[in-house]
Amino acid sequence: MASQLRVMMLTWEFPPRIIGGISPHVYYLSKNLAKEGVKVYVVTCDFPGAPDHEVIDGVEVFRIDSYKNPSPDFASWVYLMNMNMQKEAAAIVKNLGGVDIFHAHDWLVANAGIGLKHVFRRPLLVTIHSTEIGRRNGLHSDYERMIHETEAWLTYEAWRVICCSNYMVSHVKWAFNLPEDKLVMIPNGVDAREYEKSTVDLNQFRRRFALPEEKIVLYVGRLVYEKGIQVLINAIPKILEKVNAKFVIVGNGYMKEPLWEKIKHMGLAHKVLFTGFVDDETLRNLQKCADVSVVPSLFEPFGIVALEAMAAKSPVVVSDTGGLSEIVEHDLTGVKVYPDNPESLAWGVTRVLLDEAYANKLRENAYRLVVEKYNWKKISRQTKSVYERVLSEYSRTFWA
Amino acid sequence: MRVVIFSWEYPPRIVGKLASYVKELTWQLAKTGIETFLVTYHEYLTGEFENGGVKVYRVTNPVKTHISVLTWVLTLNQEVERVAANIYYKSGKRIDLIDVQDWHFIPAAVTLKKAFDISFVYSVESLEDHRSHGANSPFNMAIKSIEWLGTYEADAVVVKSNWMANEVIRAYKVPEAKVKIVNLETNHWLESILKVYRELKGGCCGYG
Numbered sequence: 048m049a050s051q052l053r054v055m056m057l058t059w060e061f062p063p064r065i066i067g068g069i070s071p072h073v074y075y076l077s078k079n080l081a082k083e084g085v086k087v088y089v090v091t092c093d094f095p096g097a098p099d100h101e102v103i104d105g106v107e108v109f110r111i112d113s114y115k116n117p118s119p120d121f122a123s124w125v126y127l128m129n130m131n132m133q134k135e136a137a138a139i140v141k142n143l144g145g146v147d148i149f150h151a152h153d154w155l156v157a158n159a160g161i162g163l164k165h166v167f168r169r170p171l172l173v174t175i176h177s178t179e180i181g182r183r184n185g186l187h188s189d190y191e192r193m194i195h196e197t198e199a200w201l202t203y204e205a206w207r208v209i210c211c212s213n214y215m216v217s218h219v220k221w222a223f224n225l226p227e228d229k230l231v232m233i234p235n236g237v238d239a240r241e242y243e244k245s246t247v248d249l250n251q252f253r254r255r256f257a258l259p260e261e262k263i264v265l266y267v268g269r270l271v272y273e274k275g276i277q278v279l280i281n282a283i284p285k286i287l288e289k290v291n292a293k294f295v296i297v298g299n300g301y302m303k304e305p306l307w308e309k310i311k312h313m314g315l316a317h318k319v320l321f322t323g324f325v326d327d328e329t330l331r332n333l334q335k336c337a338d339v340s341v342v343p344s345l346f347e348p349f350g351i352v353a354l355e356a357m358a359a360k361s362p363v364v365v366s367d368t369g370g371l372s373e374i375v376e377h378d379l380t381g382v383k384v385y386p387d388n389p390e391s392l393a394w395g396v397t398r399v400l401l402d403e404a405y406a407n408k409l410r411e412n413a414y415r416l417v418v419e420k421y422n423w424k425k426i427s428r429q430t431k432s433v434y435e436r437v438l439s440e441y442s443r444t445f446w447a
Numbered sequence: 448m449r450v451v452i453f454s455w456e457y458p459p460r461i462v463g464k465l466a467s468y469v470k471e472l473t474w475q476l477a478k479t480g481i482e483t484f485l486v487t488y489h490e491y492l493t494g495e496f497e498n499g500g501v502k503v504y505r506v507t508n509p510v511k512t513h514i515s516v517l518t519w520v521l522t523l524n525q526e527v528e529r530v531a532a533n534i535y536y537k538s539g540k541r542i543d544l545i546d547v548q549d550w551h552f553i554p555a556a557v558t559l560k561k562a563f564d565i566s567f568v569y570s571v572e573s574l575e576d577h578r579s580h581g582a583n584s585p586f587n588m589a590i591k592s593i594e595w596l597g598t599y600e601a602d603a604v605v606v607k608s609n610w611m612a613n614e615v616i617r618a619y620k621v622p623e624a625k626v627k628i629v630n631l632e633t634n635h636w637l638e639s640i641l642k643v644y645r646e647l648k649g650g651c652c653g654y655g
Contacts (some may be wrong), residue, residue, distance in 0.1 A: 116592060130524070
């Protein structure tokens, strides 16, 4: 092993290409690993305007040709993109004179990670951010089974499987029949300092979204069934009975149109604002203005949006499920409510909005939790120690 | 000389006429004293076999459920790479060249070339343009793009007729000098293949 630990991250998204949560995760993890003295090479898909090769915050980024012909379907594209990623990464590794570890993120880079592992005979680690069987609540077609089996193959080939919550550890262990000692829990993180950067006057900013006398109830997430946005909409009348509020909904998804029709039918159009996607700064300012942030998910591997709200010092009301159950301690760092239960959700939201002292206590506790437990410095150190443990195990194998 | 052949069919797995040709080719190569390895697919007869002086490795697909031959091929390539890498590391990190039969294992050959500087020959049995004539769906285009990658990255493209030489040049703009015709109807076909192999081996690696 070279004196400096060299890791090659494989990810289908990295800023400025942002599709979901993997992009910021890999960005913050890589940047903080670099601060811990790890040499990080990120291999990712190309993006219009972004260079093929650059160094960002101490991280060396390579962007590969992501196969831009029309593809039969998303999964076929993923495999074709992997064909390109693998050959380009092989050339990069050769030019670098080798790397110590490959670290793949989700099945979207499974083929490239597995191929590189065998070709260079180096350990492969994977972070499983989400599973097909969880996203779809079961496997209903050959397409979904193919993705599930690809995920299983990736976890089989990996030296260690990292998950971001205890909930995901047990879910992944069940889904792929993995031995206990192959799984590692390292939480996801949030950079609380990002929330101190903006110099916008929040009182002015707030007026773009709500009347001064209205409390802001904020939802951030895709507008899809498993995120439980419909539960929040059903809770609105009960909340409005007790407190005057504006419901600000950030994000897009297939449920947007039907939900908007329903809201108009309920006579609540003046109380709900759909913003669609917003830029990072607007989102952070909204989170800072929110009198309460609601995460009503039905399925949630981790729940990063709850952590972001906590970093913005917004009180959170979350459904007691998945990763959210672990992040929030009821009455201490937030309010937990029954999943898929509008009455319970309305109870949680009004409780926070009607008791300012209680809300302030939640804000303070939650912020401290984020800074102490979910900070990237700590997470990158935990990740680095997994790398070191794997390399020491590797050094005793015939591959070394 | 140490040669590794990739083919998606080899007896007892017979899809078309490629299986019997690959068997003939590998057995003849072994007879001439070339250290010949074959990496191929079988659903369940996996492992290492000695067959007519040829070291045969059969791999299966780690992903059983698929939606098309394209996705099936693309998850099988990593197994081909794994076995080829094992051959490479076990034999003192030396493979003189890879001969990939048809398009299926081109991705593996390209990755191994990038990683270890191993030259490869792309032996064309048929082209997607002929198998699915005029079809230009994303599925056909994907297979064509893999065939193109083969012609682009290969050090030589071997075809079995003058007609196919022209077709490969037409379809993928391959430089003429890169296309080698091996006419299987003649009795010196093996010698023609060996000539291609020797030229590449001399050209790329410089030993013996």
